[in-house]
Amino acid sequence: METFFPTFFSTGALIAAIFSLYLGHLFFRIPNRSPASFHFAMISFSMVLLHGTYTFASMFFHPVMAWNKVLAIAAGLLGGIHAAQMILHFPQRIDNFFSRIMPRIQYGIAFLLVILFAVSAWNSDKRFIFDGHSWDYNAGAIYQITSIVILLFFVIGYIIGYIKAFNATGNLRTILIILTTSYMLFTFVPGILNMLSRYGIVNRETFLVNTVILNLAGFFFVSLIFINNLREKSSLLHKIVSISMLTVLVIIQAFSYFWLKDQDISFTRIYAMKALTGDANATVCRYAEALSCSGLTDITPDSHLHKSLERDMAGLVLLQTLSENKTPAQSMFTPETLAGMAAKQLLTSHSPREAFDKILEINKKLFALREKAYSLKQSRDTQKLLKIFQSPLFPVELQRALKESVSRDGDYSTVWEETVLMLSPISLPNERTFRGETFLSPKNSNTSIDFFVSFRNAKNGVWEETLFPYIEYRSYMARSAGLLTAMILIVSVLLIFSFRFFFLGTLIRPLEKVINGVKNVNDGLLTTRLKVDVEDEIGFLAHSFNNMTKTIQSARKELKEYAETLEDKVNERTKELNDTLTNVEKLKNQQDGDYFLTTLLLTPLSQNRVESPNNSVSFFMKQKKQFTFQKWKRDIGGDFCSAVPIYLNEREYHVIVNADAMGKSMQGAGGALVFGSVLHSIIERTHLSPNVQKQTPERWIKNTFVELHRVFASFEASMLVSLVLSLLDDETGILYFISAEHPRNILLRDGKASFIEDIEIVFRKLGTPDANSQLSISIFQMQQGDIILFGSDGRDDVLLEDEKGSHINEDENQILRIVEKAAGNTDAIYELLVSNAELIDDISLVRIHRIAPSPLEKNQLANKSAEILSEAASLRRAHKPEEAITMLHEMFQHFTEAEESELRRELIRSLLLVHRYTDLLPLAKQNFLANPSDSELLYILSYASKKTGDLEEAAHYGERLRLRDPNHVKNLLNLSEIHLKRKNYVRSSELLEEAREINPTARQIEKLEKALKKLAANRE
Secondary structure (H helix, E strand, O other): OOOEOOOHHHHHHHHHHHHHHHHHHHHHOOOOOOHHHHHHHHHHHHHHHHHHHHHHHHHEOOHHHHHHHHHHHHHHHHHHHHHHHHHHHOOOOOOOHHHHOHHHHHHHHHHHHHHHHHHHHHOOOEEEEOOOOEEEEOOOHHHHHHHHHHHHHHHHHHHHHHHHHHHOOHHHHHHHHHHHHHHHHOOHHHHHHHHHHHOOOOOHHHHHHHHHHHHHHHHHHHHHHHHHOOOOOOOHHHHHHHHHHHHHHHHHHHHHHHHHHHHHHHHHHHHHHHHHHOOOOOEEEEEOOOEEEOOOOOOOOOOHHHHHHHHHHHHHHHHHHHHOOOOOOHHHHOOOOHHHHHHHHHOOOOOHHHHHHHHHHHHHOHHHHHHHHHHOOOOOOHHHHHHHHHOOOOOHHHHHHHHHHHOOOOOHHHHHHHHHHHHOOOOOOOOOEEEEOOEEOOOOOOOOOOEEEEEEEEEOOEEEEEEEEHHHHHHHHHHHHHHHHHHHHHHHHHHHHHHHHHHHHHHHHHHHHHHHHHHHHHOOOOOOOOOOOOOOHHHHHHHHHHHHHHHHHHHHHHHHHHHHOHHHHHHHHHHHHHHHHHHHHHHHHHHHHHHHHHHHHHOOOOOEOOOOOOEEEEEEEEOOEEEEEOOEEEEEOOEEEEEEEEEEOOEEEEEEEEEEEOOOHHHHHHHHHHHHHHHHHHHHHHHHOHHHHOOOHHHHHHHHHHHHHHHHHOOOOOOOEEEEEEEEEOOOOEEEEEEEOOOOOEEEEOOEEEEOOOOOOOOOOEOOOOOOOOOOOEEEEOOOOOEEEEEOHHHOOEEEEEOOEEEEOOOOOHHHHHHHHHOOOHHHHHHHHHHHEEEOOOEEEEEEEEOOOOOOOOOOOOHHHHHHHHHHHHHHHOOOHHHHHHHHHHHHHHOOHHHHHHHHHHHHHHHHHOOOHHHHHHHHHHHHHHOOOOHHHHHHHHHHHHHOOOHHHHHHHHHHHHHHOOOOHHHHHHHHHHHHHOOOHHHHHHHHHHHHHHOOOOHHHHHHHHHHHHHHHHHO
């Protein structure tokens, strides 16, 4: 019989084998090749062995081709071993356990497995697999073991690759990730599919198609990466031919897949039509209630082929009846088929149509079970065979019936044949089916086995199956596959030889001329010139080379002349340099004198004069510019710190300032000098002026900030200052402050650092033109043990060195972590900063430590006072404020001062509800004196003073609250009304407009607008 029939599998495998052979030859011939190149060559040769065996096994239709599986398994194991070593040694040699011991262990395992497989194959049946169109061994368990071991060998390579990538950096990491992933592409999926095909989960066609496609695609990427990152001396021509060949062969591979797939569909269409119209070369089997065939001796009533056809046709007739929702006749259940037994079981509880759907479900899942039965053909273990029917695929009653059916005779061969017949899926009408005795015993050398391609249809109410010789299918496909095979061989030869001929004259030899010219120049022959034959990129390179050698010649001549006069020029330049250094030294001494004078002027302005048992203030300052004048070492810059006590309304406050004048060294110091002088004059005026001392802390801070801003605004943006200006109430620990583009202030409480401001509240720097921001004073109540830190931006703007290189710190929270670690100590903060980074700016820190508790700082209220407060609040919310007032008045004498403050606060709320403003005012003032940070009391005092007619006092409290919170709409409306009553109509109108911008829907706006318009009309 004819045996040479190329297929899609043979063309795809041939492409992979040819390219692998070329690459293996290329890398094996590299002189002084690296271990990675050697192992890559071995991978290539293993692929030659693997795909070469698949090429012959798919091309020749003969049982002896089953032996290719022994070579394929050896190739898979060999490839897995060397792939892991290739990745391990890429890009340079590694000397460790995996490079020395691991390959030896793997080679031992591989050799043992190949021997075991060969022995098992020798004693196993040969089996023709129709969906793979090739012969194989029915070796059973050894196939499954070897497929798992091959996959494990591959996985070792993946693990090595990704571990190396994880530990690598930069471009090497990317290359290793791509290399390992590409290796996975052409090994892992085929490895999994091979294993699954041995378990019967997928068919061999799926495995073979994906192996050919993924092997070629994956090897394409691996080759590209490896060739383009090869460190050894290699030939450019070989690289060009390799990449070109692989690209062309990949395109042919894709084309062959679609073309041969189309040919396969064409065969099915043509022969399905022949089955309908009749064909002289075909055998037709008809089924009514029994199967009748004629024309072939193979289809005798006792043959496996006859039994398979009869059961399949009987099952089809039964399914057809069920699909029409008809109950089958009893005669349709014989001979016993899977469909028949399933129908008997299902029809007891389902309609015929439902039984049909469920039988089709079972039919789709029988492939894997039948493959399992095939693997048990030589086991002679009936129990294992019968366990197949324990699959949840079958109902319990059906399992029992199947077991009884297949074990009726007891002979293993009969039981096995009955099992395979039971598990054979029923082919439906118009499906192409392959039939034939697919097994040959080890000693059977018969090669004249008949296989068939069949199609099924119904004629005149009788089902027919038309069988064509399988050889016709192979011949039909071989015509197209043979053309492709010839084209692949011709293209490969042309690429190897014609590319070499073409590029040798147009690229390689011109490049060799340029390289030889470079060698001559390296040897000192600067007269070397290149002849330009063709004006292309290499021609341009040759011109550039010639120009370069001319330039080098000229430079060498000039250098020689210069060397002859060098001594005279050195003496002349040395004299000039000494004169310059003398002048520079004079200028430096003068400059350092100016620096020293400036620091003397700054010293009395930057003082810490806070001496209090309640609060401690300290400074840390490190200016970037260091200098020495005579015997003094100093630093100079724009950072400024000051802490001075003042008295406002007979209370002691500490003016605490941290400022940063823009500019380096002398420029910054000039700004700091101006700032310190103006601030010092304002503080001295406060000490001397009783009127200024009557200001509230909010008003004093605002006036001071505005005055400082006006001074610096006169410099027309040439001198700007960022700052934190604060007043600390020495007794209560309340901190009033305003910040102008300064880093956020830090609170350290109970070992946890945080920013005082929830968000960065920014006013423009002092001296910024058109800085019309609405000023507001922030207030913070310090507790015993609190540490507050003001700092210039030198604390954040530090230069970091890490894996990203040198860069400015952008982590705003880094300073919080450092403050916590340093426990708020300024010296320790500085040491931690410079231990991990380089300062690039002046740095100053102001540390405020609250030593004493605030007057209202206390633990939780006693149970009794807490109960009274809760009860009074409940009465107030229940609209019984008079009862709450009576109860609270009676309780004052029984509690401490701190508890009285809380009770008094609740009493104020109740008095406000019943409009007893005269009674609540002294209580509110008393509470406010104890706790000036209570902004709610400011509003109550302003509102109650307005109601009692004390408009001046009402305006005082309202304006004070406005400085704290410019967005307090109720206060703005209250202030507008107060100024309206004071006949200050302009101020009233301004405040009303501010309230409208914040909340245009406030109810009182319309009322105040009408009053203002009426007064304006009366004035006119």
